[in-house]
Amino acid sequence: MFYAIFALLFLALSTLPGLWTRWTLSRYSKPRKDIQYTGEEFAKALISKFKLHDVSVEAAPDNGDHYDPTDKVVRLSPDRMKTNSLTAIAVAAHEVGHALQDATQYPGFSASGKVRVAAHHFRQMGTWVFVLAPVVALISKNPIIGMVTAGIALMSYFLSAAVHLFNLPIEFDASFKRALPILEDCEYLSESDLKAARKILKAAAMTYVASALLNIVPLGRLRR
Incomplete structure (x- = not known):
């Protein structure tokens, strides 16, 4: 019973930041006539203002809002690209903020892409080991080996986080x-x-906290 309660609390704590982030972004995403720009227009205006001449803006239907330092592209989800909303311009400003970090060689920014790749590899390794743990235990007929394998999987998730x-x-x-x-x-x-x-800006930044916490919930990864 104790372990079941602990698991439920852990699941709640690991998923609540993501739910809050999505709720906050959705809450202020309604179009408003008094906001002069769409997300795309605002991003382009800021790029022009800060003379980021090698940076462009495009839609990101699959990967969500992000700045790609390799291609020098601010990518916004389609609803933020074409909507005059508070969320659209705030998220656009956040992503242009990353472009400014890139342009000014902000400490740690150049390494952040490598960090994301490392997180992805740790997560993938953890998922496969998590799936194989019961198989290894069954074949070896040694529960200790299965527990060690599961421990390696969990360690991979924590490293990803x-x-x-x-x-x-x-x-x-x-x-x-x-x-x-x-x-x-x-x-x-x-x-x-x-x-x-x-x-909204806190929610945009907290997407990484949400991702980090979800990375230590193996079942959440298996559903994706």
């Missing part, structure tokens, strides 16, 4: 040191809008 958390300072810099001052300069955003924008 740890490398995701490496990127968190980079995300908060993009949100609060770069994107927030940009939004504060928007004359048409009220104080309540800026308060909401801070929540």
Whole structure:
């Protein structure tokens, strides 16, 4: 009974940040006539303002909102590309914040891509070992070997989570040191809008916390 309660609490703690992030982004995603730009237009305006001449903007239907430092592209989900919403411009500002980090050689940013690749490999390894653990235990007829295999799988998930958390300072810099001052300069955003924008930017940064926590829930990975 204790282990069941612990497992449920652990599952709740690992999934709640992701649910909060999605809820926050959705809450402020309604189109508004008083917001002058779509996400795409705002990103392009900022790219022009900061003279990031080698950076472009395109839709990202599969991978979600992100900045690709290899191709120098700010990618936004289709709904943010074409919508005049608070979420659209805040997320666009966050991703352009990453482009600014790239342009100014912000410490740790160049390594963040390698960190993401490492996290992916750890996660993949953990998934396969997690699947094979009961098979190994059955074939070997030794429960200890099965437990060791499962332990290796869990360690892989924790390592994946740890490398995701490496990127968190980079995300908060993009949100609060770069994107927030940009939004504060928007004359048409009220104080309540800026308060909401801070929540959106926190949600944009917290996507990495959500990813890190989900990486230590093997069943969550198996569903993907």
